Amino acid sequence: MKIIKDKVGKLSFVALLLAMAATVLYTPAASAHGEKSQAAFMRMRTIHWFDLNWSKEEVPVNETMTISGKFYVFEGWPETVDKPESAFLNIGIPGPVFIRAGSWIGGQLVPRSVSLELGETYEFKVLLKARRPGDWHVHTMMNVEGGGPIIGPGKWVTITGSMGSFVNPITTLTGETLDLENWNLSNIIFWHSFWYALGLAWLIYWARKPMFVPRSIAVESGKADSLITPTDKKVGMAFLAGTIIIVAASMSSTDAKYPVTTPLQAGLLRGMKPIQIPAATVSVKVEDASYRVPGRAMQMTLTITNNGDSPVRLGEFNTAGVRFLDPKVHEDETGYPDDLLAPEGLTVSDNSPLAPGETRTVNVTASDAAWEVYRLADLIYDPDSRFAGLLFFWDQAGNRQLVKVDAPLIPAFI
Ligand SMILES: [Cu+2]
Numbered sequence: 272m273k274i275i276k277d278k279v280g281k282l283s284f285v286a287l288l289l290a291m292a293a294t295v296l297y298t299p300a301a302s303a304h305g306e307k308s309q310a311a312f313m314r315m316r317t318i319h320w321f322d323l324n325w326s327k328e329e330v331p332v333n334e335t336m337t338i339s340g341k342f343y344v345f346e347g348w349p350e351t352v353d354k355p356e357s358a359f360l361n362i363g364i365p366g367p368v369f370i371r372a373g374s375w376i377g378g379q380l381v382p383r384s385v386s387l388e389l390g391e392t393y394e395f396k397v398l399l400k401a402r403r404p405g406d407w408h409v410h411t412m413m414n415v416e417g418g419g420p421i422i423g424p425g426k427w428v429t430i431t432g433s434m435g436s437f438v439n440p441i442t443t444l445t446g447e448t449l450d451l452e453n454w455n456l457s458n459i460i461f462w463h464s465f466w467y468a469l470g471l472a473w474l475i476y477w478a479r480k481p482m483f484v485p486r487s488i489a490v491e492s493g494k495a496d497s498l499i500t501p502t503d504k505k506v507g508m509a510f511l512a513g514t515i516i517i518v519a520a521s522m523s524s525t526d527a528k529y530p531v532t533t534p535l536q537a538g539l540l541r542g543m544k545p546i547q548i549p550a551a552t553v554s555v556k557v558e559d560a561s562y563r564v565p566g567r568a569m570q571m572t573l574t575i576t577n578n579g580d581s582p583v584r585l586g587e588f589n590t591a592g593v594r595f596l597d598p599k600v601h602e603d604e605t606g607y608p609d610d611l612l613a614p615e616g617l618t619v620s621d622n623s624p625l626a627p628g629e630t631r632t633v634n635v636t637a638s639d640a641a642w643e644v645y646r647l648a649d650l651i652y653d654p655d656s657r658f659a660g661l662l663f664f665w666d667q668a669g670n671r672q673l674v675k676v677d678a679p680l681i682p683a684f685i
Pocket of ligand 1 (some may be wrong): 303425
C-alpha cells in the first residue's frame with residue numbers, strides 16, 4: 272500500500288512539473304493590447320501625439336514602413352506618474368510582428384532611452400520592417416521609467432507574404448555578414464534544452480525519494496541525516512562539478528571563437544532637440560468643463576482671445592489621440608484611424624472667424640462614441656478628474672496654431 276502511495280505521489284509531482292513547464296512555454300497570441308484599459312488620465316495628461324502618419328496600410332514581409340509625427344510632453348504631467356526623465360520611444364505591437372529598424376527624435380537616432388522635458392514638443396519617426404503576416408494594430412508608445420508604457424493611437428496595418436522569407440541581415444564591426452533572424456539558432460536551442468534537461472534531471476533525482484510529509488516526519492524524529500545517503504552526496508557533487516566544468520569549458524571555447532565582443536549598449540541620451548513652436552497668438556481660458564454621461568459628450572465653456580493679426584477659427588480638439596473636428600474648418604486627409612476620428616464631433620456655439628483683438632466666450636461640445644469606446648469617460652471617477660488636450664485654430668490662409676488646455680472636468684449624470 273505504501274509503495275502505491277509513493278508512486279502516486281511521484282507521478283503527481285512529475286505531472287505538476289510538466290504542467291509548470293507547459294505554462295512557461297505556452298504564450299497565447301495577443302488579440303488586443305489593452306490600450307482601452309490604460310487609465311484615461313495617463314492617455315490624456317502625459318504624452319499628446321499629433322500629426323501622426325502611418326506611411327502604409329499594407330506592407331509585404333521584408334518591406335519597410337514609417338510612423339512619424341509629433342508628441343507634446345504635457346506640462347501638467349500627473350504627480351502619480353514618474354516624469355519622463357528616462358523614456359524610450361517604442362511601438363505597441365503584439366510581439367515582434369515588425370522589427371524596429373530605427374527610430375529618431377528631432378532627427379537624432381534614438382536606439383536608447385532619452386530624457387524628455389515637460390512642456391516641449393518633439394518630432395519623431397520610427398522605421399519598421401515587416402516580419403509576420405497578419406492584421407496588426409500598430410500603436411505609438413512611450414515607455415517611461417516608473418510610469419510604464421504610455422500607449423498612443425493605433426492603426427490597423429496588414430502584413431502580407433510569408434514569414435519564412437523574412438531576413439534581417441547585418442554586418443558586424445568585424446566585417447562579418449549574418450542574418451539575425453536565425454543566426455546561431457541551433458546553438459540557442461541546444462543550450463536552452465541542455466540546461467532545461469539538466470535542471471529537470473536534478474529535480475527528478477530528488478523527487479524519486481519520499482517527499483514533504485515523510486521528510487518532515489524524519490526531520491522531526493531526529494532522523495534527518497538518514498534522508499541523504501552517500502550516493503546522494505556523490506550525485507550532488509557530480510552535478511556541481513559537472514555544471515562548473517561545462518560553464519567554464521563552453522565559456523572559454525566561445526571566447527576563443529569570438530575574441531572581439533562588445534556589451535549591449537545602454538545609457539541615457541540627453542539634450543533631445545524639441546521643435547520650436549512660435550508662441551500661440553490665441554489664448555484660451557477654460558471657464559468650465561463638464562462631461563455629460565448620457566450624451567457621451569464633453570462640454571467646455573471657453574473664452575478665446577485672438578492676439579494675432581489674422582482672424583482664426585477653432586477646428587480641432589485632440590485628447591488621448593481622439594480627434595474631434597469641425598468639418599467647416601478642418602477635415603482630415605491623412606487617413607487617421609476611423610475609430611479615433613470624430614470628423615463632425617466638434618460643435619462650437621459661434622465659430623465665425625474671431626477677428627484680431629476680439630475676445631469671445633463660446634460653448635464647445637466634443638461628442639463621439641469614442642468617449643465610451645476608448646473609456647476616456649472613466650476620467651470622471653478619478654480622484655483628480657482633470658482633462659487635458661490640444662486645441663487647433665486655423666486662419667484663412669490655413670496657418671495652424673496649437674493651444675493646450677488643462678482643466679477640471681465635472682460629470683453630469685442627467
Ligand atoms: Cu491596439
